[in-house]
Amino acid sequence: MRKSKITLVGLAMIIGLIMTGLIATNVLAAEVIVKQVPVERVRVVQEVVKVADNFIVLFDASGSMQDQYGYTGQKKIELAKQIYEARSARLPDLDWNAGVYLYTPWKSFYEMQPFNKEAYTDALDQLAAYQPSLSYKNQPTPLGNAIKNLDPILAKVSGETAVFIFSDGQFTLSQPKIWPVPAAREIASKYDVCFYIISSAQTPKSEKLVNDLASVNTCSRVFSFDAVLSRPEYTTSALYMVVDRAFVDTELVSKVVGIELDNILFDFNSADIRAEYDDELGALAKFLENNPEAYVVIEGFADSTGDPEYNLALSQRRAESVKDFLMESEIFSAGEANISAVAEKRLVTLWYGKDLPVASNDTAEGRQLNRRVRITVGSI
Numbered sequence: 001m002r003k004s005k006i007t008l009v010g011l012a013m014i015i016g017l018i019m020t021g022l023i024a025t026n027v028l029a030a031e032v033i034v035k036q037v038p039v040e041r042v043r044v045v046q047e048v049v050k051v052a053d054n055f056i057v058l059f060d061a062s063g064s065m066q067d068q069y070g071y072t073g074q075k076k077i078e079l080a081k082q083i084y085e086a087r088s089a090r091l092p093d094l095d096w097n098a099g100v101y102l103y104t105p106w107k108s109f110y111e112m113q114p115f116n117k118e119a120y121t122d123a124l125d126q127l128a129a130y131q132p133s134l135s136y137k138n139q140p141t142p143l144g145n146a147i148k149n150l151d152p153i154l155a156k157v158s159g160e161t162a163v164f165i166f167s168d169g170q171f172t173l174s175q176p177k178i179w180p181v182p183a184a185r186e187i188a189s190k191y192d193v194c195f196y197i198i199s200s201a202q203t204p205k206s207e208k209l210v211n212d213l214a215s216v217n218t219c220s221r222v223f224s225f226d227a228v229l230s231r232p233e234y235t236t237s238a239l240y241m242v243v244d245r246a247f248v249d250t251e252l253v254s255k256v257v258g259i260e261l262d263n264i265l266f267d268f269n270s271a272d273i274r275a276e277y278d279d280e281l282g283a284l285a286k287f288l289e290n291n292p293e294a295y296v297v298i299e300g301f302a303d304s305t306g307d308p309e310y311n312l313a314l315s316q317r318r319a320e321s322v323k324d325f326l327m328e329s330e331i332f333s334a335g336e337a338n339i340s341a342v343a344e345k346r347l348v349t350l351w352y353g354k355d356l357p358v359a360s361n362d363t364a365e366g367r368q369l370n371r372r373v374r375i376t377v378g379s380i
Contacts, residue, residue: 047243049356052194053159054097055239056112056150057084059127060166062104062141069229076200079229080166081128087232088120094240097157102127103146112153143171144178147187154191161193162238165213166225169199169206180209185216194219196238198228218309227345233297237350241299263358263372264322268305271317273325281322284375285329288346298322299374300351303367312353319349322373348378 061077069076084100099112100123107130110123143165154161171180187193197214199222201207214220223234264277273281288294300319302311326347359366 048092048094048240049243050094050096050240051160051237051352051355052096052162052239054099054112054157054161056099056101056153056161056163058146058163058165059100059102060104060141060143060168061102061127061130069225076225077166078128080198080225081124083228083235085121085124087236088115088117088124090236091115091117092240096239099153100124100127101146101149102130103143103149104141106142106146106149112157141171142174142178143167144180144183145174147180147183148178150187150193151190154187154193159192161191162196163193164196164198164235164238166198167200167210167213169201169203169209171209181212181216184213184220188217188220193217194221194238196220196235197222198225198235199223200225218312230345231295231348233348233350241352241356243356263369263374264318265368266318266371266373268303268367268371269314271314271321273321281325282329284377285326287377288326295346295348295378296326297348297350297376297378299376300349301356301370301372301374302354303370304354304357304361305367308354312351315353316349316351318371318373319351322375323347323349 059077059080066075066077068074069079072079096115097112098110098115098120099108100110100120101108109127109130110120146165150163173179184195188195195213195216197210197220199207199210201210210222214222228234264273264281266272267274284296288296298319300315300317300322302315302318304311323344327344354361354370357366357370358372359369361367361370
């Protein structure tokens with residue numbers, strides 16, 4: 001996978017620009033000691049690294065996407081447009097190609113081309129205002145055709161492509177019959193593509209359809225519409241992530257010594273949390289209990305040993321192990337068995353496999369550092 005990057009200096013700058021709401025916090029300090037010592041002061045340079053080279057958004061303007069969302073007074077299609085309009089405004093300049101298409105019926109609003117924020121926003125405005133000739137209740141949903149239509153689009157670009165599909169898990173067949181899952185499997189076999197299904201499915205049958213779509217390859221996933229609306233990381237993580245680079249300067253200072261939440265490291269081919277991290281994760285759990293406005297982004301990684309797809313799945317299991325630990329901690333029991341004081345939506349899990357290592361995979365020590373979970377605490 002080709003990666004491009006821009007360099008930004010300063011933690012406050014990068015968090016404010018890219019990941020609004022995320023804050024780094026030392027919630028695990030067990031003891032504070034102040035003494036005059038020669039210390040190595042870490043100067044952090046943060047890089048925005050491109051995860052995908054292209055992205056495509058497929059909107060469904062029929063069915064449940066026309067329903068009102070909660071008490072907002074707005075249709076889901078309008079909120080979906082706002083999601084991408086707001087997040088595209090914050091995208092760093094990393095030379096993406098982008099496309100926006102409606103598939104009920106098929107219509108291009110931003111033909112695949114270099115990403116331009118102003119033109120892209122105009123395209124989303126046009127999509128939200130578009131009125132099909134048929135009412136949405138009578139509008140066919142040829143999801144299989146839409147996925148097949150990606151073939152000539154993807155043939156013109158290179159690198160990895162993230163395809164975001166808004167779907168309620170319902171579809172109609174035209175002639176010739178094109179079924180969505182086989183169509184997605186064929187596209188995945190030809191191109192370096194990951195499907196991100198943003199689901200508003202409401203029945204077991206429609207939920208099965210979106211899950212089957214996400215199973216065509218390892219990198220494809222399903223996110224609920226509610227999750228994407230409330231947590232930008234679910235979509236932005238498919239396009240870029242922030243990586244820390246540290247430079248060390250030595251000076252004599254009054255240093256506060258405490259316990260910080262470092263990366264959670266894992267044994268080879270394992271997603272089991274080592275006992276040495278129980279106290280640290282327990283302290284994080286206590287912090288979350290005392291700060292109900294906070295949420296946690298949990299990112300899993302692996303070293304480069306073995307099959308990349310296996311490593312991607314392994315990094316997912318590592319992230320979910322940390323998530324499960326926090327949810328199942330006795331601190332959250334509130335006196336009742338199996339009752340968590342922290343809702344699952346406060347724990348965002350992301351995973352990247354062997355990508356974005358923090359050390360060389362050529363040594364055992366470096367591979368150990370890359371078998372990790374990174375934790376960041378966010379504030380609403």
